[in-house]
Each structure stands twice: as C-alpha cells, then as structure tokens.
Amino acid sequence: MIPYFPSIYPDETLYSVIYRFHVHTGSITWDQTFIQLYGYSQSVTTCSINFPYRISDLVARFPQNWGISEDYILEKCTLLPFYLPFMTVENKKEIKRLMCGSTNHFIVAKFGFASNDDTKIYYCPKCVEEDLVTYHETYLRRFHQVPGVLVCTQHEILLESYQKKLKITFIPSVQNREKVNLTITNEEKQTLLDLAKDIERLQTLDSYSFVLESIYEKYDKLLRDKGYIDKNGIVNVRQISIDFNQFYGSILQVLNLPVKLVKKNWLHNLIKSVGLNHFPIRHVLLMRFLCGSVEEFFQELLSHEKEEEMTGEEAPFGDGPWYCLNPVASHYKQRVIHSLSVRHYSDRGVVVGTFDCRECGYVYTRSYTNSENASDEYKKNTVKHFGPIWEKRLLEMLNENYKIVQITRELDVSYSGIRRIIKRLSKDSNSLRTYDREKTYYKERILRDRQIVEDLIQKEKLGFITFSQVKTHTAQRWLKVHDFDWWSQRFPYKAKKNSEKSKREIEERDNYFLNRITHLIENWGKDGLRPIRISRKNISQELGVRATTYEKLPNTNKFIKANLEKNRDYKFRLVDWICEDLRKDSERVFTAQDVYRKIPIKVPEKWLRQYVEEKIKTLYPGDYFHY
Ligand SMILES: [Zn+2]
Ligand SMILES: [Zn+2]
Numbered sequence: 001m002i003p004y005f006p007s008i009y010p011d012e013t014l015y016s017v018i019y020r021f022h023v024h025t026g027s028i029t030w031d032q033t034f035i036q037l038y039g040y041s042q043s044v045t046t047c048s049i050n051f052p053y054r055i056s057d058l059v060a061r062f063p064q065n066w067g068i069s070e071d072y073i074l075e076k077c078t079l080l081p082f083y084l085p086f087m088t089v090e091n092k093k094e095i096k097r098l099m100c101g102s103t104n105h106f107i108v109a110k111f112g113f114a115s116n117d118d119t120k121i122y123y124c125p126k127c128v129e130e131d132l133v134t135y136h137e138t139y140l141r142r143f144h145q146v147p148g149v150l151v152c153t154q155h156e157i158l159l160e161s162y163q164k165k166l167k168i169t170f171i172p173s174v175q176n177r178e179k180v181n182l183t184i185t186n187e188e189k190q191t192l193l194d195l196a197k198d199i200e201r202l203q204t205l206d207s208y209s210f211v212l213e214s215i216y217e218k219y220d221k222l223l224r225d226k227g228y229i230d231k232n233g234i235v236n237v238r239q240i241s242i243d244f245n246q247f248y249g250s251i252l253q254v255l256n257l258p259v260k261l262v263k264k265n266w267l268h269n270l271i272k273s274v275g276l277n278h279f280p281i282r283h284v285l286l287m288r289f290l291c292g293s294v295e296e297f298f299q300e301l302l303s304h305e306k307e308e309e310m311t312g313e314e315a316p317f318g319d320g321p322w323y324c325l326n327p328v329a330s331h332y333k334q335r336v337i338h339s340l341s342v343r344h345y346s347d348r349g350v351v352v353g354t355f356d357c358r359e360c361g362y363v364y365t366r367s368y369t370n371s372e373n374a375s376d377e378y379k380k381n382t383v384k385h386f387g388p389i390w391e392k393r394l395l396e397m398l399n400e401n402y403k404i405v406q407i408t409r410e411l412d413v414s415y416s417g418i419r420r421i422i423k424r425l426s427k428d429s430n431s432l433r434t435y436d437r438e439k440t441y442y443k444e445r446i447l448r449d450r451q452i453v454e455d456l457i458q459k460e461k462l463g464f465i466t467f468s469q470v471k472t473h474t475a476q477r478w479l480k481v482h483d484f485d486w487w488s489q490r491f492p493y494k495a496k497k498n499s500e501k502s503k504r505e506i507e508e509r510d511n512y513f514l515n516r517i518t519h520l521i522e523n524w525g526k527d528g529l530r531p532i533r534i535s536r537k538n539i540s541q542e543l544g545v546r547a548t549t550y551e552k553l554p555n556t557n558k559f560i561k562a563n564l565e566k567n568r569d570y571k572f573r574l575v576d577w578i579c580e581d582l583r584k585d586s587e588r589v590f591t592a593q594d595v596y597r598k599i600p601i602k603v604p605e606k607w608l609r610q611y612v613e614e615k616i617k618t619l620y621p622g623d624y625f626h627y
Pocket of ligand 1 (some may be wrong): 124125126127128152153154155156
C-alpha cells in the first residue's frame, strides 16, 4: 500500500502527479520513486506524458477508500478522452486495456499517435503564476499537452514549451522561463484560440454514445454536398487541398500540418481511412472547414442523443450547466458544472445525479424522487470528492486553530465527515506536519523513517549512494531529533571503506550489475526511438547509476568492453533508423542530403556515403508517382 499520494489537481496529468510525488517524498532516485509507487523499478525514459501505461499496478497499491480507480485515472489524468471520440469501438477497448495492463510503451506507436511533440512539455505562464498562489506549487495540465493546442483558453495567451529531458524533467517555474520562438499575428492567435476551444470540447464527447462511423458518414455527406467527392466516390484531393490551404492560410504551417499538393497528403488519409487513428486536431480542422466549428458539426449527432437522454421525468435536474456547491470556490452557487451523470433506481423510484465540477474538483450527488418537489436548488446528498481547493482551505483552518464548529459551518461538511478526511490526510505527512502533533502521527512517522534509514544504509553498503547522502537525508535528521534512542543505536555508523569490503560482496555486486547490463544491452534500441550509441556514458545514463559504482567490477567491465559500439556500426544503425523514419513521411521521396542533415553531418566520409546511397536505392527501386 502507498501511504501517501498527492491530491490530484484539476486536469493534471498522471506524469505530473508522479513528479510531485517524487519531490514531496524527497526520493533520491527515480528508481526509489517507482518502487514506492509500482512495487518495482522502471525506466523514467519510458514514462509517457500522453499515454501512461501500467495503470493497474499503480491503482492496485492505493487504499480502496481513496476511491481512485483505473477509469478515474484514464478519464481525468491522461489525454485519452480527447482521442476516444475518433476511435473505433475495438480500438477504444484495446487502448484502455494496454494503458492499464501493458508492460511496454509501444502504445503510442501501435495506435499511430507517435509525434515529436511527446518530447515537449507545454505550459501557460499565467496558469503557473496562479498555481503558485493557490497551491504553492505548479503542475502540468493535460489539455495543454494535446497536440494542436497552442493557446491557453483561460488566459488566451500562447503556451510556452520546453524539451522533455530524458532523465530529469522539470515542472515549469516562472523564474526559469524559456523563450517562445513562435511569432504569430493577432489573427493567427485568434484562430489558434478557436481551435483550442474546439479541442477542449472533445473531452466531453465520449460520454455520448455515437460511433466513429457516424462521424465518417457525416464527412461523406458534407464532402459530396460540396462537390469534393464525385458520384463514383472518388475524392478530388487536389481541389480540396487547394481550398483547405486557402481557408486556413499560414495557420497550417504554425501547426506543422501543411497540406501539400501530392496524391496522398494527410487530409486524403484522414478522409479515406475510417478505421485508422488520427490526431484529434486533424479532425477538428476538417470539421471547421466543413461546418464552421466542432459544435456545429456535432449538433445533429448530439441533439439526437440528448432527446433520448432527457425526456420528461428522466431529466429531473433540468438543463445544464448546473450549480457548483463548493463553498470555498469563487464560483460557489454558480452554474459552472457541465458534467452530469444520471442513474436510475427504478425499484425505489429514485434518480441520482452525480455533478462533477471540472474547475475545482468538487463532486457531489443529488437524488430525486417522484413525490418530491424540486424547489431547493442547492440541495445535495453526499460529496464524493472535495477537491484540492477545498482541502487546502481545511488545512488552513486546522492550522489556524479554528473551532470544529466553525469549520463545519464554513466548509459545509458534517463533523464525522471532517474526521474521515483528517484521517485520510494525516497519511500525507507533508501537509499535516505543522499542526498534527498527535501521537499516532509520530508513531507512524517514526516507523516509516526508520525503514527509510535502514534502506539507505543498505544502499550505501551496496554502493548505490554515498555516505553523505545518508547523513544529509531528512529522515535521518528527523529521527535524530524525535527518536534519539533508536538513532544513537544505529548511529554513528561508519561507511565501510572499499578495501574492507569482502570478496563475496564484490562478487555479488559484479553479478548484479552484469545481469542488469546484459539485460540492458540485449534490449538496446528496441524501443523504436532514435538510436543512441552503446557507449560507457550512455550505459551509465540508462542505468541511472554512476559509472564509478561498477567500472571496477571485473566481469561487468569485461562485458561492457566487449559490447561497446564502434562509430561506424552506430552510424549504420542510425542511418537505417533515419531512412525508416523519413519513409513514413510518404509525401515525397527523400535524398541522401536529407539523411545527412538528420545525422547531422556536413561532409560525410566515403564509407558512409556509399552506405546511404545503397540504402536509398533498395528503398526506392522504381519510380515514384508525383503530381
Ligand atoms: Zn493559462
Ligand atoms: Zn466548482
């Protein structure tokens, strides 16, 4: 069981929650963080922002009363809801299954959602500033990571971005800003904002039960009406491409989605391949081109669904948006909730609605029986989630020694409700450290920190960390103050010198690293990403361990030496990969020059030139059709 997990902020990615967990718990290595969260270690390089996987393993380690399920994570903390409306029923099932249970990270490639953008992290500087005031920390919003979203819809300013580093990735800070290299006109910004708002709308669509085929039926009808598809069903790619370019102008370049005048551009692929997966932004662009907006496009499809859903007594809660009843939120008793799910208990004649506020995370239920009159607009039954804003206010009030009766009144919660929440929050020692002086808390913390220190000592003995890392760890210092008896028994302990280490210990470490490195090299380059050379530096980086901890071990060292990659071999491997990558961009034939530019190299040596030219010849034996 995980004793602590940060409260999930509105629209936060799982990636970001894990990052904050790493920071809050003061983990020294990512290994340690992943072991705490998943029960085993995994490489941080494979932690995807857009489509995380192994969600089941994580959820299984949460206490049940937290109410965090796999579906909750999929729906609230991943980009999936933006993609779902455009997937077939089978693909929807499959991608959910893989994200929950898969042990590899090929999900993105498998569903055709590979993009260079997954290496970038987007954020809005204004949102960050506000976060720091509200939460004293900031986080990554998933909406800002959706490909095609370049503007914050709340603040209407351009998003900024930075490169996702392989090993350590930072949450944005206002001090550490990077320059925006996007310079665009006001008109372009307005278009980007409209597009972003359309994309934002997508996440609510999957709760309606239309299927992908109905979207394509509508495309077909509209394209025929406008004369882009003739009576034989043939698409006039050239005409629609020209009109499309004229309609959007330079914005397609800004989005990096130019429609070239060739036979098979992305627009053609989107229109023709129903079963394949396409980025949501592409659908949005086509919908706006055909109908003006996403809203407009879905109007018929949705109004049809709505009629079935909301008729007579089936819709006792009226039309949305509905009231948010979070007394702490600035929008208290305002109609800001767009998400309502209704359940019928026909045997009891009761209808229960669950109202989910996406702005503050407050989720409450409200029941309705036939006999009752719905005069009290602000009635609620239970609160399922209080959300971060509410919880923060509770902590403040506890810190400032408010009386319980004041708290129950201001926060609109029962006495037993507060007790339940405090019990849950007290597992989060970070937020309660300042006021919770109860014995139970100390007991728990002492046990936990003793365990941490024992682990640290163990790791130090194995050479994973240095003695000074043990000495400066907060757990060790805290115990010195609060648990002096135990501490003085365990400390002062001295770090063993290398020479004192027994032969057996060295053998064990040698075997351990030999195993890990063998495994690493066997799987080297199988991730499909741009190849990196098998070098000492890269091995140490992949392991996340300093080279000094294993380079003196005889067998390990011999193995590494035998497996280092020569420059020439590496270049061949790289060229293979680059060619494969360029070929996917089927819109034009690429040249040797394109390959050199990607390596990058200015004047290639003869052996490399020969290899590249041979390679291209085998890829394009015949002529290639061009407009
Ligand atoms: Zn913003
Ligand atoms: Zn709210």
